[in-house]
Amino acid sequence: MEGLQKLKCGGVGVDISAGNYRVNPARRLHHAAAMDQQAEELKARTRRFAMRVLDLSESVPAMGAGYELRRQLIRAALGTAGNYRSACRARSHAEFTARLGIVLEEVDESELWLDILDERNLGTEPLRKALLAESREL
DSSP states (O other): OGGGGEEEETTEEEEOGGGOOOBOHHHHHHHHHHHHHHHHHHHHHHHHHHHHHHHHHTTSOSSTHHHHHHHHHHHHHHHHHHHHHHHHTOSSHHHHHHHHHHHHHHHHHHHHHHHHHHHHTOSOHHHHHHHHHHHHHO
């Protein structure tokens, strides 16, 4: 039972013993700083992902199926980066969650187009393989 007296709510220390539900301010500031750093790292990572997709797209033929695959991949990759930035500006947890769901859809769609490019052997192979791995990690 004693373990239940001190909980972590979203990484923020909360002491519930004797009806005390106050959040330790130092823990709140530490958590916010860590979340800001993680958010900034993900902003940079999704932006790099989008930029590298643009680089890959230049090596995909602009004729036939390659044209449509390029277009769809670029839209999904740019959507991943743009929607993550938008999620970071959410005004509530519910809005953040909804926007993050869109980010996941966009990165999943990026993975689909990269997978098809890989199966068709279109684009620069090392970059294509690296982006496919990155899309699965994101």
